[in-house]
Amino acid sequence: MVSELEMLVSIWIQAAFSLMVYTFLVKPTVIYEFVTHTIVGAVSGYTVAVAVRNIYKLAWIPLTTAGQFLLIIPLIVGPLILLRISKKYAWLSRYPTSVMIGLGIGLSITRYVEAQFIMQIKATLLPVFGVAPLIAFNNLLIVIIVLVTTSYFIFTIPKVTRSRSYGWIEKLGRYAMMIGFGATYGSAVVSRLTDLLGSVSHLLFQWLRLVPG
């Protein structure tokens, strides 16, 4: 349980940190460097704590109480990844890296084909005839845009040949991508404003104790 005094002090310190961060908008100063070092240190320490607890739960307890002796292997190989920082022994860190990369690749490439290739192509096979005109137009547009966007990333044909033969496809692809990126930019604006609201809300309602009218 947290005392009221601790809570009050924490609100003030959190507000102070927020305002220190916003000094960056005026000019980058040592104040901003201080807060960035603070968060990096805290997050790193927190991550270590969570990782230790995780290893204790997933490896140490099963090894020592449930007789899962094979877990000694990741407990020996896993820490080798930290040798990455050593010039002399960095080569040892390749073993755990290879294991993790190998497992990740093996798990993902088989399912990638269905989830993000076949299913997406299936979803693009849309009816253009026998449906309402607006739906037909939209479906045709989707098919065309998917084709031009995908063909934009064909880099194995020389650029000169591309421009001469089907440069217009690349142009259409670029236009289509601009629309997509614009949608992402618009969503990013909303997202970042949400973060600003989180910070400002804390300053107004918890620190200054204002009440919305």
Add this chain to the structure above:
Amino acid sequence: MSIAHKLGNLDRRIIYVFIFLSVIWPLLSPIGLPIEVLPYTTGLYDAIEELPAGSTVVMSYTWGQTELPWAKSPTKAVTTHLLSRDINVIFLTYGVTGPWAIEYTFANVPLISEKEYGVDYVNLGFIAGGEMAYAAVANDMWEAVAGRDYYQTELEDIPLMTNIHDAGDVDLVITVTGGGDNPAGHLRQWQVPFGTPVAIIVYGVLFPANVPYFPEQILGIINGIRGGAEYEALIGAPSAGTSWMDAISAAHIVMAFFIILGNVAYILEKMEKR
């Protein structure tokens, strides 16, 4: 320096002040503009409405303290909806700050106090490993968490987990994420091998990137704070999401004003050069 040039190159601090004021004012005096509910949100709402009581849903978190502004509203609304329909919820996380987010959910969803831990909901804690973690949980949930929940209780002593062993035993997985390949990872490791329906609650900037999966692969997409406000409207419990939308509206008007100003200045400068 011409007026057109000055208008197109305003000191950025002027814009900062306008942005601050545009969010402060509606927070202090909310307007209450109505929010239309979009199909991306009703997709998840309807899917939950169709689940019978006693179904099991996995809420997989990959968010934490820094994602709280956008994540608290939709996660609270969706969790409230699930519990109100007597649907069992398994909470787990793939991010280091996820355990805190789960505890935050428990502390901030009032309906949790009416439910029994281990029977109606359970916290399986953090599983590291990204794609490996999604696959491990999907293939064998008990093995993935070494047979214990976050509080070190044996899963054998948790009634909710008795018949839940892999993704095939789960009726829906809802993943809450602020970044990364999490939604597609669940499609790959949960839906492709086991056919588990997937829904997502995402940070706004990820929303356009996940629309291609809707509705064929992903049942519903809750679009950050906007989606949270819509879901609050659907369950009849307006909260933080709803009140913040006014501030977002005001900030958008300010931004639109400056973009138009910049373009007017650009056109004027072009005319001056001619």
Add this chain to the structure above:
Amino acid sequence: MVTAIFGISMILSYFFSKSIPALNTISNELMTWGKIMSAFALFLGATTMTVSHIRKVQGKDPKERFLSSWLIILIIVFSVAGILFEPTVGSYALWYNVVAMGIGISTESLLAFYIMVAAYRAFRFKTVESSLLMISCFITMFWSAPVGAAIWPGITELGNWLMNVPNKATTRGIILGIAVGTISLGIRMIMGKETAYLGGEE
């Protein structure tokens, strides 16, 4: 070779685990190993940071020495306290939240300012591409906020169309491209032709 062995074992398990149940057992065990090794990888950030900042503490710049010392102290305090006490509730959670929310959220919110200033400075009707980007951004912004529908109810339909047709199609094309790229990169890594993840050597 290690990458190939582990990768191929997971691929074989995907295709043959129903007819050879032992493959399922092996793959589950390997995934457990992977999860535990991933947990060790979480230490890497803190370790690298500590080593590089220890060098700065030994340097001459007083500002760097202070900031680096502060960072190392925080790493030690938050890691030891988090191991000894439950990091998700109580005082530990309170003080970690003070840092993460006070600094983290505010730092992320700085982007709100930059994104708006960037839009003001860069969004011009100069080329077709920039115009399309700007119009699409405008529509999405006002579609996302309730003020858009309050000004013009048709924005909802227009925004839905923008998301469901051009945006969906564009992003789908990109997803397909990424899928092909990822699959081919994965195969190259398993075959040993791609070794950049190891530092460029076999």
